[in-house]
Amino acid sequence: MLDNYLPIFTLxxxxxxxxxxxxxxxxxxxxxxPSEVKLAPYECGMPLVGTARERFSVKFYIIAMLFIVFDxxxxxxxxxxxxxxxxxxxxxxxxxxxxxxxxVGYIYVWKKGALEWE
Amino acid sequence: xxxxxFYIIALVALGSGLIVVLCKSPVNSALGLVNTFFCLAVFYVxxxxxxxxxxxxxxxxxxxxxxxxxxxxxxxxxTEARKRYTHGVVWAALASLLSLVxxxxxxxxxxxxxxxxxxxxxxxxxxxxxxLIGKTMFTExxxxxxxxxxxxxxxxxxxxxxxxxxx
Numbered sequence: 001m002l003d004n005y006l007p008i009f010t011l012x013x014x015x016x017x018x019x020x021x022x023x024x025x026x027x028x029x030x031x032x033x034p035s036e037v038k039l040a041p042y043e044c045g046m047p048l049v050g051t052a053r054e055r056f057s058v059k060f061y062i063i064a065m066l067f068i069v070f071d072x073x074x075x076x077x078x079x080x081x082x083x084x085x086x087x088x089x090x091x092x093x094x095x096x097x098x099x100x101x102x103x104v105g106y107i108y109v110w111k112k113g114a115l116e117w118e
Numbered sequence: 119x120x121x122x123x124f125y126i127i128a129l130v131a132l133g134s135g136l137i138v139v140l141c142k143s144p145v146n147s148a149l150g151l152v153n154t155f156f157c158l159a160v161f162y163v164x165x166x167x168x169x170x171x172x173x174x175x176x177x178x179x180x181x182x183x184x185x186x187x188x189x190x191x192x193x194x195x196x197t198e199a200r201k202r203y204t205h206g207v208v209w210a211a212l213a214s215l216l217s218l219v220x221x222x223x224x225x226x227x228x229x230x231x232x233x234x235x236x237x238x239x240x241x242x243x244x245x246x247x248x249x250l251i252g253k254t255m256f257t258e259x260x261x262x263x264x265x266x267x268x269x270x271x272x273x274x275x276x277x278x279x280x281x282x283x284x285x
Contacts, residue, residue: 066280071177079255090256102270
């Protein structure tokens, strides 16, 4: 069982090693000639505007909440998709009801304009 | 081999858990939490539950972590959390110590009997974990599945009502 996951484990290991390696080696062999401009936080090449630790608008939060809800909806769809052929029409209707109930929520969100960026 | 691997991952999980608790910066704690979630996913794989592992990463490391980071940004804890040290921490420590002791007592007293029921490790391996969950969820636990959608609907409405200015 665990042998099947060896490729994924290798991938994670390489990713971690690359991240640690590139940080450590650039610190060890890189040149260090700091100047005021170089030490400034990089912000798409623009001059800095205030601090980065400002409070964010609650607009972001509602998008994240809705993302979680629909993410969980998708999680339910994975076992359904795997069993789709064996469940047949019954499974299709079942999932239809599930999606329909969530569609009500989606329409509610849409009507309330929660997805609009005012 | 598997035992050694388990101990390594358990060590990483405990280390990330300590990072979550001990780090001063909430963002560092959040990153430690992501690491803990990934370690839990590895445990699920070792328990022959690959679907749970995938869900753990998708929902917890993906969606719920985003929410936690958003809350950190929303409350701007970065500067304030460093200054304040409330007495609530002491109570939280006491509560977790108590639950740990209870847990250890149960482990000591209890008997580990192994797998119970029809779905053994071999069945899971031959049929497939996701297939088994799908089969049970869409036949036996049909009603709870549909109720779950209503729960999600309530969550949607709650999120909109809480976060939207003019409802």
